[in-house]
Every structure is written in C-alpha cells, then in structure tokens.
Amino acid sequence: MERLVDMQFTETVLKEILKRFKLTPDYQKLGDFENYVFEVYDQNHAPKILRVTHHSHRSKEELESELDWIQYLCNCGIKIPNVITSPVGNTVEAFEGNQSYFFASLFEKALGQPVKVDGPSFNEKLFYKWGKTIGRIHKYTKDYVRTPGIVQRAQWDENDLLDLDKYYTGEDALLLGKVNKVIENIKELPKERNSFGLIHTDIHHGNFFYDGEMIQVFDFDDASYQYFVSDIAIPLYYATNSKHFYGTREERNQFAKKFLHAFLDGYDEENHLTREWLTNLPLFLKLRDIDLYAVFNKKVVPEDRNERVLHWLKEIRERIENEVAIVDVSFT
Known part of the structure; x- marks a missing residue:
C-alpha cells in the first residue's frame, strides 16, 4: 500500500467500519497490497472477510459493479464467497478518513486452504x-x-x-x-x-x-x-x-x-x-x-x-x- 494511504487508514477508521457492519472488535490483518484485507468475526464469532479500499484505487460505483457480478455468479451456482450486505442492505459502505475516503465490503470466507507451490496438492x-x-x-x-x-x-x-x-x-x-x-x-x-x-x-x-x-x-x-x-x-x-x-x-x-x-x-x-x-x-x-x-x-x-x-x-x-x-x- 502506498505510504500516504497507509497514514490515512487509522485505527479509528477501522473501528468505525467494524461497528457499522456489527462485527466484533477482533480482527486479523491478511494483506495490504492494493486493498486492506482482514479476517473479522460476526456476533456469533463466525469468520468473515473484510476488504477496505481507498478511493484512489476504486470508486464506490466500480466496487458495486464488481460485487454485482459476484452475486450473479453465485446465483448461477458457482462456488465462490458471496457478498454479505451491511445491516442497511449495502454491498459497499463509505467511511471518511484523514482527507480521504475508504470503502468497505464484507464477504463470506472461502472454504479450503491456501495452495503452496512446493506442497503435495500442487499437481x-x-x-x-x-x-x-x-x-x-x-x-x-x-x-x-x-x-x-x-x-x-x-x-x-x-x-x-x-x-x-x-x-x-x-x-x-x-x-x-x-x-x-x-x-x-x-x-x-x-x-x-x-x-x-x-x-x-x-x-x-x-x-x-x-x-x-x-x-x-x-x-x-x-x-x-x-x-x-x-x-x-x-x-x-x-x-x-x-x-x-x-x-x-x-x-x-x-x-x-x-x-x-x-x-x-x-x-x-x-x-x-x-x-x-x-x-x-x-x-x-x-x-x-x-x-x-x-x-x-x-x-x-x-x-x-x-x-x-x-x-x-x-x-x-x-x-x-x-x-x-x-x-x-x-x-x-
């Protein structure tokens, strides 16, 4: 992630995102290359995936179009993690940072395990x-x-x-x-x-x-x-x-x-x-x-x-x- 964006994505912003999606305060950071990605937990402690995107990377409309296609593929029976809408029914929620905006979306956690190229399943x-x-x-x-x-x-x-x-x-x-x-x-x-x-x-x-x-x-x-x-x-x-x-x-x-x-x-x-x-x-x-x-x-x-x-x-x-x-x- 670019350093300027990293400075704008504060703990306060993340806490507000977790609160709006009615998630617990616990989280694990999984990645931060183009988006911030976290494993988070609902009120039943079930793991979900939270993605946070800076406005310089994608607009809200671009994100909504991606998620619309994901929902379509899921409805076709393709086994991919579906989108979980926010408590007010949105696929994307906007949050104000330090002179910038972040957009958050929540997903099901994929089943299975990561694949390693030196592992026995890479065949x-x-x-x-x-x-x-x-x-x-x-x-x-x-x-x-x-x-x-x-x-x-x-x-x-x-x-x-x-x-x-x-x-x-x-x-x-x-x-x-x-x-x-x-x-x-x-x-x-x-x-x-x-x-x-x-x-x-x-x-x-x-x-x-x-x-x-x-x-x-x-x-x-x-x-x-x-x-x-x-x-x-x-x-x-x-x-x-x-x-x-x-x-x-x-x-x-x-x-x-x-x-x-x-x-x-x-x-x-x-x-x-x-x-x-x-x-x-x-x-x-x-x-x-x-x-x-x-x-x-x-x-x-x-x-x-x-x-x-x-x-x-x-x-x-x-x-x-x-x-x-x-x-x-x-x-x-």
Missing part, C-alpha cells in the same frame, strides 16, 4: 480443477446482465497500469516501443461473445482456496472486460513463475506443458476456446509482464525492493527487451 489434479473453475465462470459470464443502476466494469485497456508514461520513466522509457507493440496487437483482436467478456483477470494460486476437490476463487477486484484467453495466461504465468522462480527456461517450458495439458482438459469440460484463440497466449503472457513491471514501479519504491523483487524486475525487463513471453507455448 495435475489441481491444474485440472483450476481450469474447470475458470471455464465455468466464462460459460456463465457470457449471459451476465448488470442490475439496473450498476455501472459497467472497465475495459482491459482502461487499466491505470497502462498509463505507461507514468510507470515507464527514465531508462524504462526505452521499453515503451516494444510495450506498445504488444498492446496494439491485443487491441486488434476481435471482441466476440465466445472469446471476450467480464472476467476475473487474476486467478493465480494466491487468489483461491482448495480443499482437495473444489476451488473457491476470491479477490475479484481487478475484474474487467477482457479476452477469455487472458484468464488462462494468468494462471500459467504465475504457476510457472512461482514453481521455477530461479529456474531455467527449459525447466519452465517443461512445467508449462504439463500445466496447460491438465488445465485445458478441465477448462474444455465447461467452455471451449478455439486453437486459434489459444495461440494468442504468448501475447497475454507478455501483457502480464508489462502490467507487473508497472505495478512494481507504482507500489514498491526502489529502497524497498528486496532481492526477489529485483530479480523479478530484471527478468521482466529482459523479456520485454527481447520480445519473448515467460514460456514458449505451442499448439502445433
């Missing part, structure tokens, strides 16, 4: 379930219609991170020609019902819990209108990068082949993307590099970058310069 069975879950979301999102009064979520290219002149500065500005080439190539792709719609956009293994049989996806904060193939590229990118963070390209390619085989078996059971669309995977792997490079420049000041972040940034920069994706993908 083909999980990859298959992962793909099946995303395919099911894509199948139902084709018929999503916003509730009256709900604004439309942003298009993928309206992402703040693609305000490239802001995040690619100094020596990084030399990358802009190659970065813009990737973005323009994606913009040229056709937007069709069976390949483009409202998607999660960030279903890596840190954004779901798994009980050995079922995946429950959460953190829909980055949901936008994007190509379905992006929701395949993101799991592939993060699974490969996490499993072989310091690995060779050959190690990554071998893992990617195994991952995609199982993942697409699951995906195809719920939704079908043509081979033509799947051949666009490298474009979206490159887009994730572009986005992440901007994220690090936005969120992590140079003096706070540890060895892992520096290694990641170095690899991303080299890939952008060489115009290659994190892995080689072939469907021939």
Whole structure:
C-alpha cells in the first residue's frame, strides 16, 4: 500500500467500519497490497472477510459493479464467497478518513486452504480443477446482465497500469516501443461473445482456496472486460513463475506443458476456446509482464525492493527487451 494511504487508514477508521457492519472488535490483518484485507468475526464469532479500499484505487460505483457480478455468479451456482450486505442492505459502505475516503465490503470466507507451490496438492489434479473453475465462470459470464443502476466494469485497456508514461520513466522509457507493440496487437483482436467478456483477470494460486476437490476463487477486484484467453495466461504465468522462480527456461517450458495439458482438459469440460484463440497466449503472457513491471514501479519504491523483487524486475525487463513471453507455448 502506498505510504500516504497507509497514514490515512487509522485505527479509528477501522473501528468505525467494524461497528457499522456489527462485527466484533477482533480482527486479523491478511494483506495490504492494493486493498486492506482482514479476517473479522460476526456476533456469533463466525469468520468473515473484510476488504477496505481507498478511493484512489476504486470508486464506490466500480466496487458495486464488481460485487454485482459476484452475486450473479453465485446465483448461477458457482462456488465462490458471496457478498454479505451491511445491516442497511449495502454491498459497499463509505467511511471518511484523514482527507480521504475508504470503502468497505464484507464477504463470506472461502472454504479450503491456501495452495503452496512446493506442497503435495500442487499437481495435475489441481491444474485440472483450476481450469474447470475458470471455464465455468466464462460459460456463465457470457449471459451476465448488470442490475439496473450498476455501472459497467472497465475495459482491459482502461487499466491505470497502462498509463505507461507514468510507470515507464527514465531508462524504462526505452521499453515503451516494444510495450506498445504488444498492446496494439491485443487491441486488434476481435471482441466476440465466445472469446471476450467480464472476467476475473487474476486467478493465480494466491487468489483461491482448495480443499482437495473444489476451488473457491476470491479477490475479484481487478475484474474487467477482457479476452477469455487472458484468464488462462494468468494462471500459467504465475504457476510457472512461482514453481521455477530461479529456474531455467527449459525447466519452465517443461512445467508449462504439463500445466496447460491438465488445465485445458478441465477448462474444455465447461467452455471451449478455439486453437486459434489459444495461440494468442504468448501475447497475454507478455501483457502480464508489462502490467507487473508497472505495478512494481507504482507500489514498491526502489529502497524497498528486496532481492526477489529485483530479480523479478530484471527478468521482466529482459523479456520485454527481447520480445519473448515467460514460456514458449505451442499448439502445433
């Protein structure tokens, strides 16, 4: 979280949020990268998830549109943590901080446990379930219609991170020609019902819990209108990068082949993307590099970058310069 926002999010604001949602004073902080996330407890001591968002990150209308889609997916029978409305029936409540505003929403807690890339469950069975879950979301999102009064979520290219002149500065500005080439190539792709719609956009293994049989996806904060193939590229990118963070390209390619085989078996059971669309995977792997490079420049000041972040940034920069994706993908 940016330091200025951190200074504005006081204990007084958090206490007021807990009080308005009729939660106990107890909480556990789970994260604070783009949103503040807490495990909190209702009056029966049942755990819930509280998310607090600064107004500089999302507007109230943007948050309400995300939560409208979550409620739709739950009504379709997709097993994801649903939204819990406030005592007065709102999905989003506003709170005034020190010269700024915060928005709070409450969710069910996902069932299952976090997945570890070095754990026994990080295998083909999980990859298959992962793909099946995303395919099911894509199948139902084709018929999503916003509730009256709900604004439309942003298009993928309206992402703040693609305000490239802001995040690619100094020596990084030399990358802009190659970065813009990737973005323009994606913009040229056709937007069709069976390949483009409202998607999660960030279903890596840190954004779901798994009980050995079922995946429950959460953190829909980055949901936008994007190509379905992006929701395949993101799991592939993060699974490969996490499993072989310091690995060779050959190690990554071998893992990617195994991952995609199982993942697409699951995906195809719920939704079908043509081979033509799947051949666009490298474009979206490159887009994730572009986005992440901007994220690090936005969120992590140079003096706070540890060895892992520096290694990641170095690899991303080299890939952008060489115009290659994190892995080689072939469907021939």
